[in-house]
Amino acid sequence: MxxxxxxxxxxxxxxxxxxxxxxxxxxxxxxxxxxxxxxxxxxxxxxxxxxxxxxxxxxxxxxxxxxxxxxxxxxxxxxxxxxxxxxxxxxxxxxxxxxxxxxxxxxxxxxxxxxxxxxxxxxxxxxxxxxxxxxxxxxxxxxxxxxxxxxxxxxxxxxxxxxxxxxxxxxxxxxxxxxxxxxxxxxxxxxxxxxxxxxxxxxxxxxxxxxxxxxxxxxVDIHRFHPAPYPPPPSGDYPLRIVYIGRLIPLKAVNLLLDAVARIASHVPLHLDIIGVGAQKDTWMDMAAQLGIAEKIAWHGICTPEQMVAYLHQAHVLCLPSVRESGGGVLLEAMACARPVIALNAGGPAELVDDHVGQLLPTDNAETVITHLAVALKDIVAHPEAWAQRGRVGRERVEKEYxxxxxxxxxxxxxxxxxxxxxxxxx
CATH class of the missing domain: 3.40.50.2000 (Glycogen Phosphorylase B;)
Known part of the structure; x- marks a missing residue:
């Protein structure tokens, strides 16, 4: 009816x-x-x-x-x-x-x-x-x-x-x-x-x-969060671009992402955009400096939806390392922009993400997350077209279901x- x-x-x-x-x-x-x-x-x-x-x-x-x-x-x-x-x-x-x-x-x-x-x-x-x-x-x-x-x-x-x-x-x-x-x-x-x-x-x-x-x-508003061509393959001319969007609070675990970035930064040209505000910002900025990756990170604070779309279009992947996430709306927004996503295999993300649209990371402990995240980021450099295809599938899925x-x-x-x-x- x-x-x-x-x-x-x-x-x-x-x-x-x-x-x-x-x-x-x-x-x-x-x-x-x-x-x-x-x-x-x-x-x-x-x-x-x-x-x-x-x-x-x-x-x-x-x-x-x-x-x-x-x-x-x-x-x-x-x-x-x-x-x-x-x-x-x-x-x-x-x-x-x-x-x-x-x-x-x-x-x-x-x-x-x-x-x-x-x-x-x-x-x-x-x-x-x-x-x-x-x-x-x-x-x-x-x-x-x-x-x-x-x-x-x-x-x-x-x-x-x-x-x-x-x-x-x-x-x-x-x-x-x-x-x-x-x-x-x-x-x-x-x-x-x-x-x-x-x-x-x-x-x-x-x-x-x-x-x-x-x-x-x-x-997700599929008109506001619209697709764009995948960026050029990561190289010296165009670094691997990673984006995080969300609050800067303990459960979002951006520290795990920083550790993973630090492990590959010496041999993979990369840039990390962090969009959001929260009580952990100063702590994580200090951590980035101690890890020697501060110059590879841009902290953007609060952004408009249009600015978020622009950063997503520049990115090769969105990473959401949250250890306790009920939903994961930002994953849908990235998928709507035809970008692959990486998240932990727990909570809401575990029901949104699979190998067709990105990658789920095992959650045994912090070291396991960091190790698998670093491997996934290097895989984007090695196989950019496979990750671009994940982004395209994500857009199709969002249009049909979300x-x-x-x-x-x-x-x-x-x-x-x-x-x-x-x-x-x-x-």
């Missing part, structure tokens, strides 16, 4: 902003594409309002309801950053408690609107993407969709130094975050749970698996099926 243009959709996106970090981008992509197809009510946090207005929102057939919990969210975030200045993951764990207050405020306001006559045919909570997501939107008495959810990735204990820097001692406390989901009985009242990975599905109680549908949370257009189309199809089932069960 396809959606009729009169079907009313309520989209809750706690994080929702264009040209922002990955989760906010997920909310924006769903909103901006649904808004031009169906009557849509977007519920989102008030902190997203400036970015949404700057992007021309409200778009299409939509209205936006802003939920203001900043009196709680602001101080909570500042406290989290003071307690965990080196760990964005720990900061997120603490500051995300605001999402529960946001949901309570939203449900109260939406029930008031419902009492005044406003109705919705399907409800979709698209962000946050955590499998511990809790909501009481089911009180609006319409089919409820959660996700795509992503998480439940095992902790990489084989990298103890990296985990220590990321305040891993806090990780067991994540189980406490499931209490609201259990207390509110969210999953019992959900008609469809979109799960991004096998690890995510494993974290959902088995009795709800029949309600689960596979759908990656990340997508474009935002394809992803939202799947969501709309699911809405129609749920509405039909809901109506039949109400007869």
């Amino acid at each position: 396809s959606l009729h243009s009169s079907v009313r959709v309520l989209l809750s996106a706690y994080q929702c902003a264009p040209n922002s970090e990955s989760v906010s981008q997920i909310g924006w992509q769903w909103y901006s594409r649904l808004a031009v197809q169906v009557p849509l009510t977007l519920v989102t946090h008030i902190r997203n309002r400036p970015a949404l207005i700057a992007a021309g929102a409200p778009l299409g057939h939509s209205e936006i309801i802003y939920i203001d919990t900043e009196w709680f969210a602001g101080p909570l975030y500042r406290l989290a950053t003071r307690l965990f200045p080196q760990s964005e993951h720990a900061t997120f764990m603490l500051s995300s408690m605001d999402a529960y207050l946001y949901d309570s405020y939203a449900v109260r306001l939406l029930r008031q609107r419902q009492q005044q006559g406003q109705q919705w045919d399907v409800l979709h909570v698209v962000t946050p993407v955590t499998p511990k997501l809790a909501t009481r939107l089911y009180h609006l008495h319409a089919p409820l969709v959660l996700g795509p959810l992503n998480g439940n990735v095992p902790n990489p204990s084989q990298f103890p130094e990296i985990m220590r820097k990321d305040s891993a001692w806090l990780y067991p406390l994540r189980s406490v975050a499931r209490l609201p989901q259990w207390w509110w009985n969210t999953l019992e009242h959900t008609q469809a749970i979109l799960v991004a990975t096998r690890a995510t599905l494993a974290g959902i109680p088995e009795k709800y698996h029949t309600r689960c549908f596979a759908l990656l949370e990340n997508g 474009s935002w257009e394809a992803k939202v189309k799947q969501g709309i199809t699911l809405y129609g099926q749920l509405i039909s089932s809901w109506q039949k069960s109400s007869l």
Whole structure:
């Protein structure tokens, strides 16, 4: 069943902003594409309002309801950053408690609107993407969709130094975050749970698996991230160009990439572009200097999507050495640009990357990663056409499976099926 243009959709996106970090981008992509197809009510946090207005929102057939919990969210975030200045993951764990207050405020306001006559045919909570997501939107008495959810990735204990820097001692406390989901009985009242990975599905109680549908949370704008011819083969005239895109935090493990680059730098002409910001930047810049490769690296900080595309087009490969990665949206962006990718064989990347589009590295320990990464980089120099072909296959795969257009189309199809089932069960 396809959606009729009169079907009313309520989209809750706690994080929702264009040209922002990955989760906010997920909310924006769903909103901006649904808004031009169906009557849509977007519920989102008030902190997203400036970015949404700057992007021309409200778009299409939509209205936006802003939920203001900043009196709680602001101080909570500042406290989290003071307690965990080196760990964005720990900061997120603490500051995300605001999402529960946001949901309570939203449900109260939406029930008031419902009492005044406003109705919705399907409800979709698209962000946050955590499998511990809790909501009481089911009180609006319409089919409820959660996700795509992503998480439940095992902790990489084989990298103890990296985990220590990321305040891993806090990780067991994540189980406490499931209490609201259990207390509110969210999953019992959900008609469809979109799960991004096998690890995510494993974290959902088995009795709800029949309600689960596979759908990656990340997508890619295949028009913005467009392909370009592969660079000239690495040589003295055009060095092997490597690009990393992501936050500079412990779990991203850029230090492993620096070690691998240092091992081949004396006999392979190369250049590494690092795009991103984070608490580890100064530490890793010092490390590069100590390894004697500082002059081979350019640190670009925050870049626009257009700048990212330009750096990807110059590159022979994108490397994502993250030791704990639930998603890996940057891999899709590189693949959309027809560039091969290298990542660790764990978490989300393990379900996106194979030998047809790049290479997965074994994760036994740090030394194993560094050794295999150095070998892979040298292989690009030895067999550039094989790696160029991986890039072309990556572009084809993204077009078929991972474009935002394809992803939202799947969501709309699911809405129609749920509405039909809901109506039949109400007869």
